[in-house]
Amino acid sequence: MIALITPTCPTPKATTETPVLISGAGPTGLFAGILLAKMNIPCRIIEREFEISPLSKALGIHARTQEILDMTDPSLLQEFMDQGFMMPNIHIYYNGKLAGEIKALPNKESHFKKVLYLIQNKTVKILADAFEKASGTKVDRGWELIDTKVVEGSSADGDSWVETTMRRAVVGTNKRAGEANQIFGTLELVEEDEEKRYEYEVVKSRYLIGADGGRSAVRHKINMPFPGRTRNVNMIIFDGILDTTIDLEKMNVINGNGHRLVAMLPLGEKDRVRIVFVKGFLEPEEFELQKSKPIIVEEFQQMLDDAVSPLQLKITKVNWLTYYRVNERRAQEYSYKGRIFLAGDAAHVHSPAGGQGMNTGLQDAYNLAWKMAMVINGTAPSTLLNSYSEERTAIGDEIIQLSSESLEGIWAGNLIQRCVRRVAVALAPIILRLVANRAPKMSMLGLRYYESSLNKSHKTQKASASDVGAIGCRARDGPLVPFLGRIDSGHNSDSESSHISNGPTDTSGKEGENRSNNSESDEGSNYDRHHSRTANNMTSDDTVRLHELMAHPGVFQILVFTGNLWKHRPAAASELVQSLEHYLAKWRSTWPSSGSLPVESNENKESLRPQFMVHVLTTVSASEAATAAQFLAARRNVVGEGKVHTDVGKMLHKRYGIDAAAAKNEGKGAIVVIRPDSHISYRVRGVGQSAWEDVHGYFESILI
Incomplete structure (x- = not known):
């Protein structure tokens, strides 16, 4: 039973303003705050509880979530790696005896192979520290949201904002007399306790993110239906x-x-x-x-x-x-009047089977934050935010269905009770087939956004029937080396006899040791993470992953796949440089980014945070395209400015559905646009002038 009795409060003692107010300092709210802070958007996080809950709650961090944490801040993921542990094997018992063991199989889709386990209070502590580091502010604890509404502006300006009223107990805690100490159930908003004094505050914000859990006060106050x-x-x-x-x-x-x-x-x-x-x-x-x-x-x-x-x-x-x-249950919509947004358990709840809950919440924040930042910075229209509810409600339905099937098949015991009577040799293949069939979804690597106002197919080029590299899919990862690769001793970098060595890099030290346990050989390629993360300190000996190059929150990544084009048309290299220089400059002038991004350089200065980064991927070596190698090495030596990398084993060309061997003319190869939350939003065949113009048209269609 829900009691929605709003407290009668005296005149608030304070009125404050912030671009974004986040209600709830659980994993979802904290991650949203981290992302916004990294994109130079000030925000305030309020939390009713004065202390982090000691309850373990959510545990598993799936491969997709590990990827987005890594692309947000590699040091953030490293904290999780240091404090957590990888998914262990499963022991099955029947009639008091060990009947079999199911190995925790690594997925084949990601650099991060297994589920990472960490109790939620440690997760919250890591994220809270990261938010403080990124924003320079702490979570504002003790504040209880008691009312929120969207206020429409005058007819002259037609603008609107969010007005939120909150209170904090001056003495003691916000826990009310007789309130149950449980984390599941319905919300009760009641009158003030007698003999307890409160301070009040009204916050005016452009946006409010309700990340305040399954009993969300925000969801109740906007009367958002929660069917299920x-x-x-x-x-x-x-x-x-x-x-x-x-x-x-x-x-x-x-x-x-x-x-x-x-x-x-x-x-x-x-x-x-x-x-x-x-x-x-x-x-x-x-x-x-x-x-x-x-x-x-x-x-x-x-x-x-x-x-x-x-x-x-x-x-x-x-x-x-x-x-x-x-x-x-799933909220009918994740947005309200374009100003209030629901995320995490406030937007969706389901069974713990599969451990999808916290991961889905973190990915809600990953989808929402960049859109909100671009709108606030003035580099995108407010309509961009409409895609948040459109995309994430569909994902919410998919996750609820997946967890429901897991509940019925495993937690309710039906599948195991049918199978466990068999000997372990017979049991294991049955369970493993089940795991293999669901692995892409369980790891959350297979979740996809479909065509929409944000994700668009080319107007005239027919989309491939395959899901490989399709619109809305997660941007896949793979190994890369700078175009000139590792030059053998005795050869000059300009020599046509120079060739690339694609062996693994040295990953000695703590980071390499920690990561190697989570990284396995992938499609014949053996590669590890490298210490270097900054664009300007890469050398020809560096081996990186594509996702490492994309570790810049809030940035569109443009991948230019040239295949073996330069082997047949070396002059195409100079043509490509002209196109990418022209359009990169055009995009950055049309949609200038605000704020700054620290960049390690000789001057140790800061540069403007880029809104667009371009990466060129080729399958030819320096000896096969010496002229192109010399030209590009001289002009394109900074990651994101069109720096060229060699696609090791043509792996990324394959993973994005591009025929590297056929790129013999201007009509071959491809340009793939990766949106800031690392999903494919547009692609066009070819790397010539017309292809670049098509990409420009795509950006105009979503950012104007």
Whole structure:
């Protein structure tokens, strides 16, 4: 039951302004703040709780999320790597015995091969520190949002803004008398507690991001419908320390007595686990009756004993113990009057099966922040923000469906109970096929935005029937070396006999050690991350990944695939330089970026943050196109300014659906536009003048 009684407050003591107000300092709100700060947009994050919750909550960080963290700030991902651990193997128990082991298979789509595990309070601490570093401000804790609305401007200017009223307890906390200590359920906005004093503030902002969880005050105050269903699966969630002979460093699934399921996930601390206990099914009235009686440790211990016998799981410490009811709901829209936006659990909730929740929220922020920054900076029309709800509601539906299928197939025990009676040899292939079929979606690498006002196919060129490099797909990664590559000793870089060595770089040291455990050989190419991240300090010995070159939040990346064009038409190199110089200058003058981006250089000065970066990818070596090599090496030596890289093993040409071997004339090759959240938004065949003009037309269609 939801009580929406707005407190009667005295005249606010303060009125402040900020471009963006973010309600909620969980992972979604913090990541949105980090992204905005990196794009030079001031924002303020408010959070009702005075301290970071100690509850473990979300755990898994999928491959796609690792990619976006890395492209946002490599040091940010490194913090997660240092504190987290990779997904362990899964042990399956039946009749009190280990029936089989399922290996945690690496995905083949990303440099980041496995799920990274880290308890949410550590995730929040890392993100909060990163927000403070990026913005120079801290999360404003203790503030409770009690009202928000969009205020329409006068008829003269026709503008609007968001007006948000919030309060903070002067003494004590914001927790009200009789309020349940649970993180799931409905929201209650009630009158002030007696004998408690509050301070009030009204915040005027251009935009408000509601990232305040499943019981979102923002969603309630704008009366946004939250349709969906409540599942009748009856779960208990436990976080604590166990005494047992079971290997707690593995993920363990116990098919218990009475068709009960016990799933245990390690939390990275000795003997500490998360237990998801599925104890059957309850009708809504039965669940409400159960919830009214607080669960006690002794009662839960008896449930475990009954379910897992003859195995033993003795509870020695409890951090968190709660009943949990699965809700599958999605806000009708993620935006309200073009000013208020919902993200994370405020926009969508579903079962914990598959660990998609926090990842989806972080990717909501990744989709929204760059659009909001461009509009605030004046480099895009406000209509660009319409694509946020359009794109992310579709993803929300897909994730809810995926988690629902996982719940029915695994957490409810149906699949395992059917299969686990078989010997482990027969069990493993069945489970592995299931995992393989769902891997791209479970890792969130296969999620795609489809054609829209932002993602456009070429007007006359027929799109490929294949999904390889298609519009809306994630920008795929791959190894690159600077065009001249590694020159053998005794050869001059201008010599036609020079050739490229594509061997792996030296990754000695902590970063290389940490990353190597998460990086495996990919399609025959063995490559690792390199220490160097800055454009100006790359040498001919550097091997990089494409995503490393794209580690600039808020920037459109233009990939120019030339294949072996210069082998057949060396003069095309100079033609290409003229085109990219002309259009790069034209785009930057038409849509100038504000703010500055630190760049390491001899002068150690700052330069304007680029809005557009161009990367040229070729499959020919210096010996095959010496004239082009000399010309381009002299003119294009800064990443993002048209610097040329060799596509190792033609891998990226293949991954973007481009025939490298056929690029013998101006009509071959391709230009691919990667939007700031690293999804393909436009592509055109050819690299000549007409192709560049088409790309310019695309930018005009979305930015004017």
